[in-house]
Amino acid sequence: MRKIRVNSVIFICAVCLYTHVSGQESKNFVRTGTGVEIDIRNSYSGIKKIRLEPVNDQIIHVTQISGPVFNTKPSLMAVWKKNTGQKFTVKEENGQVRLATGAVNVNVSLENGLISFHDDAGKLLLEQNQQMGAAMVPKVFNGESSYQITQLFNAADQEAYYGLGQHQQSMMNYRGRPGRPYSV
Numbered sequence: 001m002r003k004i005r006v007n008s009v010i011f012i013c014a015v016c017l018y019t020h021v022s023g024q025e026s027k028n029f030v031r032t033g034t035g036v037e038i039d040i041r042n043s044y045s046g047i048k049k050i051r052l053e054p055v056n057d058q059i060i061h062v063t064q065i066s067g068p069v070f071n072t073k074p075s076l077m078a079v080w081k082k083n084t085g086q087k088f089t090v091k092e093e094n095g096q097v098r099l100a101t102g103a104v105n106v107n108v109s110l111e112n113g114l115i116s117f118h119d120d121a122g123k124l125l126l127e128q129n130q131q132m133g134a135a136m137v138p139k140v141f142n143g144e145s146s147y148q149i150t151q152l153f154n155a156a157d158q159e160a161y162y163g164l165g166q167h168q169q170s171m172m173n174y175r176g177r178p179g180r181p182y183s184v
Helices: 002-023
Strands: 029-031 036-039 049-054 060-065 089-093 096-100 104-109 115-119 124-128 134-141 144-151
Touching (some): 029 089, 036 096, 049 104, 060 104
Antiparallel strands (some): 029 036, 036 049, 049 060, 089 096, 104 115, 115 124
16 A cells, blocks of 8 residues: 555656646747847857847848847947837747748748748748858957857859958959958
C-alpha cells in the first residue's frame, strides 16, 4: 500500500511539472509600439537580437545587436519620427517571425537571424546570403572597442549598386566589384 502511495505521489508530481513546463511557451519575439524585437537562438554570427521598425509601407528600419538590450540613445546617423502610426502585423510560423505592412513582408529566421524581404504578393525582393549572412565580430579601432560588420545579400542579375561614394574609385556601378564602405 505504501509503495502505491509513493508511486502515485511521484506520478502526480511528474504530471504537474510537465504541465507547468509545457505551459510556459518560450516567446521568441516581443511586439513593441514601433515594431518587433526578435531573439536569435543559435547565432553563429554574433547577432543576438534583431529589431524591425516600419518607417512606412515600403521602408523597414532593421537594427541588429550582439547583446541582450538595444541602445536607447538617439542615433546621430538617422533621424525619423518614431511612432508614426504605421500599421503592421507580426506573427511567428515555420521557425520565422514575419513583420508585414501593406506592401512589404520581412521574414527573420529564429534559428540563425537571416532576413528576407518579399512584396505583398510573396515575390522575393532581397535576401541575405545563407553561406555568409551577417556577422558582428568584436574589434578594436584606434583603441576603442567596436565591431567589424559583414553583411552579404543575394542580388538579382539586373541589380546595380550606386551611391557608395563610387566617384572616388572612378566607378559608377559596384556590382561584381569588391568594395568597402567606410564611415569616418
